[in-house]
Amino acid sequence: MFVEEIMVKDVITIERTTLIRTALELLEKHRIRHIPVIDENRYVVGIVADRDIRDASPSIFQPGDDKKELDQPVSTIMTSPVITIMSYDLMADAAVVLYDNDISALPVVSSDDKLVGILTETNVLHTLVKMTGANQPSSQIDIVVPNLSGQLAELSLIFKEKGTNVISVLLFPHKEIDKQVLSFRVQTMDPRRLIAAIEEKGYTVQWPRTPEPGS
Amino acid sequence: MAEDAGAGVMTMNHALVYSPDMPQYKFNDDHPFSPLRQQITFDLLLEMGAISDDKLVPSRMATDEEIMLVHDQHYLEAVKAAGKGELSIGVANNYGLGTEDTPIFDHMHEASATLVGGTLQAVETVLSGKASHAFHLGGGLHHGFQGKASGFCVYNDSAIAIEYARKHFGARVLYVDTDAHHGDGVQFSFYEEPDVCTLSIHETGRYLFPGTGSVGEKGAGQGYGTSINIPVDAFTEDDSFLHCYETALREAAEFFKPDVIFTLNGADAHYFDPLTHLSLSIEAYKAIPAIAHQVAHDYCEGRWIAVGGGGYDMWRVVPRAWAAIWLEMSEQTQLYEQNCPEKWRSRWGASAPIELPTKWQDPEHMYAPIPRRPEIEEKNTRSLEKALFHIRNEKRPGV
Known part of the structure; x- marks a missing residue:
């Protein structure tokens, strides 16, 4: 820019x-x-x-x-x-x-x-x-990925398949050196199907998480 | 507010706006924002014997002029075209239509305009003095923007109703939004407006849609100070949420001196809600309208308009949470002691994937103890203090 x-x-x-x-x-x-x-x-x-x-x-x-x-x-x-x-x-x-x-x-x-x-x-x-997309209505999903090439492409494919518009992508270091956190802001109020698809591919969704059920 | 408003003959104390035979605001069978939620709630109240015909007010379709109190004409035209299948997907997307969240459906303009009309009927009923309180179950589309659909919302009935109340009745409106998502569309419609105060309590936008609603959003220009936001942390429970809500609502009412309170009652902060991460119980949904009711009597001679909103556990949470608003409004809260009617349970139970509740209480130990509870409560208290800092330290605007 x-x-x-x-x-x-x-x-x-x-x-x-x-x-x-x-x-x-x-x-x-x-x-x-x-x-x-x-x-x-x-x-x-x-x-x-x-x-x-x-x-x-x-x-x-x-x-x-x-x-x-x-x-x-x-x-x-x-x-x-x-x-x-x-x-x-x-x-x-x-x-x-x-x-x-x-x-x-x-x-x-x-x-x-x-x-x-x-x-x-x-x-x-x-x-x-504006670059973080925080000024546009969207949900954020943080995903832990191995520090290897191709992870972004793999995840982007999920968003493409589900037809969800991505507002921004940021990459953060993870506390474990062989991992990174990919942070997506996506234009949807209901990210459940996205999260399920991401987890199905074996990734860990760091946030959002739901509270634990009771006994 | 004009002196003569409210001087009309009071024929009933409370009214429920409901018209089952109007066009339905329904995206598709799988969409979480289902109009079935209103039906199940209404039926629950009916089976409990909590509604009588003389309390019912029919909905109506809002006119184009009314919708344009908030929305742009080109957006209105786009919605009309979309509902007739005459809008290309490219153009639709620019208006936030035809997306996962707000898909296009047949007659979407008529259905959306009827939803707006229902909320206008509630405003009319209260501000013309026909009743002190009115509840429109189908309202509460707080994410709609001037020229764009967002977050399940096409037309923003609440913003239109507030502008309508201002224009036709000269009313100062205090808008109170307890939906788990930030009330962005309503807030930004009145961000520079000193005669409308918006108060939203919601799960922090760090992850949750729409992402706005930080304590620092306080309004701009003449309206500085009349937007109040209290973002609460994920896993917040009843006590902390209600403490923030009651403190903020009372201080906002004291500061702003409204003529009427308009509450948006999303039921999606409940622990069972699949879209959010808060841990409220049904007890909070009895307390929220009870406090609003009291504040309306303390500050606005009882004038209180309520609408629904979000809420995506449509079997266990939404019917009871919304029915509680009516039970509170009509002073029938003793009915919480009864079981949920068997007829209601069997009628809807057949299509529900989970068992419908039998009681007006949630099960004990519904969720595992929250390990970070003290930190969460402390964080929320600090957000509350920051959110109220300016009204505790400044005189109210516009006076």
Whole structure:
């Protein structure tokens, strides 16, 4: 998945000379946490985060309310140079950049270095939620499989035979090294026949399980 | 709510919406969402002598305009076409139709619209003041979405009925969903709506359909705070479930100040239910309507609308669980002391693969002791606290 597909394209921007007060108003009005600073060619020259402004703001314990610190230009507090990515980078790579640099937003630039979007950790997280299928009505089935080739194909065949649409597939390590857990989200409210067919092929369904009958 | 509502002549205290001769909402013979569940329940009540004709209200077919209070016109057209065999499977699938869960059947629009009409009749009966309480056995299709069928549900009768109550009676509705599955379709129909509060208690969506209904889903925009979700862990038993339910229902009613309570009574959280993993007993299904009844009198001058919902052990669990709603509503709970009528048992027993219950109690030691019980109860209590955190700390919305 490319950055371009999940980035925010309608970016709020400011210039070096914009007052900190104005930047603060923009952050609050648009409920965002980062504003890229651009020049007349749309080159990214800096970025201002809400915490930069918080650091620059006078303490709430300080008497008086003239807050003249906020009348400085943003160039006095912006972070520069800025880490950016390109619109055709992969989302997975962008996630690594966010993680490695401990930052939460990346301005996105085109091949001629002009600003075309912004990617935040929220966008990445939401994309991950969509990839797990957790936002679509579905049931989850976790199946323990031997760590050998062909298991996914074998199980997929069951879903095909039963005509059940698969929303997502994830693969997790199992606590025993020679096993793995395949986690399917399937578009049905009644997975009983699927579970029976999976068990018939000799697999262990880890979840869901039913309570034990009484004596 | 308008001042004059409820001022009409009260002719009966409680009403049951039931029309056996209307088109049936039936997918196929093997589908777990069987209309037989209503018939078996109704017959149980009849044999117990718990229903009289003057309490019965006939169903009716909802109009297209009524269905479109919630659903898109193109979806409505698709359902109509599907019911006449005029919808290609590719297009049908895009609307969630023609799937394992919601297969296409003849006259599916008429059957679905009649089911919606039954719930509208219940709303009409209560909000026009003809009765304080009304129960529509066939209602409770909480998974239906604006433009898509899902989880056995074509039209979302409950969401339509709530919108109808709002539009025609100006009522603030507290929706309470004790089906084991999250009431996603109803919740998301009113996610930004401050005059409808949805409260759903369900098995955690970690594995169970539909997967939503986490405590963090609280509504959005103007409606923030009016969606309440309490996901309970697999293997939850009566005490923990009822504690979550009663606490949440009372606090939600106190916070939201509804004009009417609308309860969706799935019977699928029972230990015997084949689709879910909770461990409730029939005792919980006596307590759930009893508490709703009390809360309706404490906060809404008794106005209470109830519908059915899920429930897939149609022989042992559903008939008693749903009959209990009517017995509670009509104040005939002393009948729990009697045995289930022999005539009823023999009539349905012939077609049942298992023996029908003789008593209004479940067998002792129905399931093996749950080893993780204290952990499950603690987890549920924490979910309850998180779910109610915002209403315990904030003023109610829209006032």
